[in-house]
Amino acid sequence: MVHPLEHLVVRHTHRLPAPEGPIGDGAAAARQFDSALMSVGFKLSGPLLERLAGLSQDAVVDIAVRTLTGVRELVGDHVRHNTYFIGFPANVPDTLDFWMQCIREALADDETREGTLEQLSTGVVNLLTLPSYGRYQHTYSQMLDHHDELIAAAGDRVTVLHLGQDAPDEVGELYRKLAGSRTPLSEEHLRDLDVLATHCVDGPQPEGIPVRENRAVINKARLRAGTGLLLDTVTDVLRLACALADGDVSLLGPTKFVKLSRPARRALLAGLDAVVAAAPAKLADVSVHREVWKRLGERLHPHEFPQWPYAAQVFAVARGEQRVRSFASRVEELLGRGDLAGAVSLLESAPGVLLRALDRLVRLARTDEEYAAVLAGAEKAARQAAGRVLLSVRQHLLNRGDQLEQVGARRVFINRLGRAWVTEDTRPALPGSAREQLIELLDRQIASRLPDAGAVLIDPDFLDVALPLSGKAVTSGLGVLPRGSVSPVEGELLRFFVYWKQRSQTTDYDLSAVVLDENYEQVTWLSYTQLTDVEGRHSGDITEAPEGASEFIELRLGAVRGSFVVPQVLLYSGESFLDTEESFFGFMLREGEQKGRPFEPRSVRMKSDLRGPGRVALPLVFQRGDDGRWRAHWLNLYLKGMPAANRVEETRATVEELARGIVEREQLTVRWMIGLMGDTEVTLWDGKSTPEGPVTYLGMQRPEGLHPESRIFTPENLRDLIPE
Structure with missing residues (x-):
């Protein structure tokens, strides 16, 4: 039987719950599954391949179909990535030549000739009025015909899917890990916790739930299951009310409270009464969210429940009828x-x-x-x-x-x-x-x-990963690291991509990249206003995305004339990052001779959703070190930007200051934490041999062959490193 939450386990842990099904000879189907996974940069571990081989072919095919769907979404291969310029990165025209071509085509069109002539007479032409500008001029299939197959390279990403425990055990463990996280979770992880809590509320629970937002989500499931609530502050009750309204449990954004059933109202008021009765001083917390409490009181009607007088005091404080010093x-x-x-x-x-x-x-x-x-x-x-x-x-x-x-x-x-x-x-x-x-x-x-780590085996690339003091503002995806982390960049060609699909409004996102010198001053840029330069090429401006749209920038790192490259995604018009049906950013690395399509999933090193509150996204900055090697510094930032028409030229000063501020800021890293472990035996992993006994392993991904009792830390569970 397929567990309904299997896909969450795969996404969060890169483990496939132990496959089940009729016994049979599924070896051939398992190898085909492995081959299909490799086309998107994944592969089956040896034990998982062996387990699948012992199932029937039909069972393996069913597992392969649903697993491939999930991993393709992880890397952004679940959508079609077309480009405006069909041969990108080849044959991208000069910007002014391209604009002149669009004007000539508009003049040749009977429907747009008159309007274009009128604009030309004023000396200014709006590119968006030109029929051939900003809209795909060819189909996805036609674009594919212009590109050779990707040539395999040793540097291609390979992410291993490991064999997990039985599905219920994997789901339960994932629930407890998220629920007991010592750092706040991202919005997506909170949504996943909400789903998991519904299934796991009656099972084993984590020893503690230190993060209040997590507690609110779990209390929502406990209330619906009729289980006792976990409340020790008045704000816990407020967060629970927000959770019941599918609102913001962090209390940073507004929540529109919904009509509550009488049992839910009774549970909230009874919990509130118990908290204040036990510690009246906690009424001082009410003033922090006074207006929110007032709105909640309109839904709870505390005057209808005289048996809970302490709960009524909360709303009296919110209304200013009872004074409590904060x-x-x-x-x-x-x-x-x-x-x-x-x-x-x-x-x-x-x-x-x-x-x-x-x-x-x-x-x-x-x-x-x-x-x-x-x-x-x-x-x-x-x-x-x-x-x-x-x-x-x-x-x-x-x-x-x-x-x-x-x-x-x-x-x-x-x-x-x-x-x-x-x-x-x-x-x-x-x-x-x-x-x-x-x-x-x-x-x-x-x-x-810090716990006794025993023997520590660490991937050298993991040493400069920053400790995740919060999961907020770090969207989920593949290869995403905490803000301030530094990771190596290996490859000759660096290619950024953005994809978005509008929900109801015409939406135009612009992918841009700024090159800065060692003093953080602009050298050049690539965007729809400058399609080509010494450093690289832009794939062309797309101005609407009813069926989804992609833009790319490719840079030849050896040709970059500065010390920093800062990619940006700017909202020009339409729906925000929070409102689109889907939007994500990522980057790929290739060798010069690899060729291939504009989007090749196995060359994707990072892909993350765009779900921030601003109008300009700054995912990361690339820096060339004194040794000539490039490294990525992770930003995970959003700028407020302008209400509309954001352009890379206007963000220059802010981007320069932010890049300096993050790059030059010192971080607490895995390297620093290892240094606190005193005499602990630490071995740098060479990427090949693994020790026979159990170790504490820290790395970008889990290697095969580790002892089953080893403790493993990768970006997916890095938050578990934070001590109690």
Whole structure:
């Protein structure tokens, strides 16, 4: 029997739940399945191939069909990628020559001649009015006829699908991993958790659910199953109400509350009443989301349930009828009176808040006694705070200088949605001694929480992957790494691609790439306004996507005249990244002689959905190092941009500053964490031999032949590295 959530296991873990079916001779079908997978850059592991070979041919074919569908979507091969210029990257014309050709064709068309002449008389022509501009002039099949087969190369990506446990066990394990994640999940992963929770709510649960958004999703399933809710703050109830409305459980965006059944209203109010009855001070949290509480009260009708008076107090506070001082106001009052020691003492009841305020508290200390109080509070808080908080503060300190002044410094702000902006850094730097003491304190506490890893085997390419302190703003896909990660780029030709399909409005996305020099200043660019340059070629501008559309940029890395390449996807008109039916970005790497179609799935190194809040997407930046080798620095950012007509020429200044801010910012990486493990035996994996005994393996993907008791960390489960 096929488990309905098998596809989630494949996507999240690159494991295929142990195939089941009638016994038979499926060896030939299994080899054909393996061959089909290799055409999209995947292959079956030895144990999985052997397991399939023991099933009937029909069973193998059924498994192959549904698995291929999933992996093709992972790399973006589930759609047809056409190009405006049929021979791309060959025969791309000069930009002005191309525009003149479009004008000549418009003049030759009886329907558009008069309008084009009128525009020419003004000296300005709107390209979008020209009939041959921005729309495919050939079919997908005709485009394929212009391209030779892709020549196999040693550098082609091969992602191995491994043999998993039985489907129910795999699904249960995936549920517990997502539910118990110590870092916030992406929106897509939260949706997956929602689906998994419905199936797994009555089964084994994770030991803890530290992330509140995850708890809200699970509480939604528990409420519907009639199981007890997991609530210990009033905000937990608010998040649950948002989950029931399929809204934003992070509370960052608006939620339109739906009409709730009477049992659901009773459950929410009873939970709210119990939380406040146990700790009335938690009413102070209501003011943070006062307006949202008011709207929820209109749906819950707390006045109809007098048996829960504490729940009614929540809405009285939201309406301003009952005053409760917030925790933050009490802290600010003490600081305003100059009572730093008193503020630290109060903050000790909220360890995470204290640690996040350390920078300010240290700068406010004027005497040795005050500084000692701050340090003692930090020591106490560090023992109680979550590991993710410790790492976040540690990374903050990593990027705080030891000079008393930082003239001209810039700060990069990135919110939980991936929206980024840059401003001047006016903070005085931390005194060096304080900074070093705090770093030592945090490192000691973090190291004490790391489990005994035993023998460690690590892929060298994985050393500079940043620790995922949050999954927010990192969309799902293949080969996606946390912001700040650095990974090698091997290949002569770098090709970006974007695909989008509009839902209801005519939508125009523009793929562009900017080349910057070593000072982060623009050298050149490629976009619809500059189709060709020394560095490479643009596949042509597509201005509508009712059936889906693709754009490509190919760069010959050896010809790049700068030190950085920054690809961008810009919304020119129509639906946002959040509103399209589908949109994604990725890049491919090829050798010069490989040829092939514009989109070849086995050359795809990264593919991620575009689902951010801005109008300009900055997935990553490529940097040429002093050794001449190229590396990718992961950004996962979105700029607000203009309401419409975003063009690469207008984003130049912001992109230059953001690229500098991310590339030059130091990150907590896997390399750094390995360094905290002291005398742990660490071996760099050579890509060939694997040890016989169990190891802790860290790498871009799981190799075959590891001992079954090995602990394995890849990008898909990197969040599991974060200590408790």
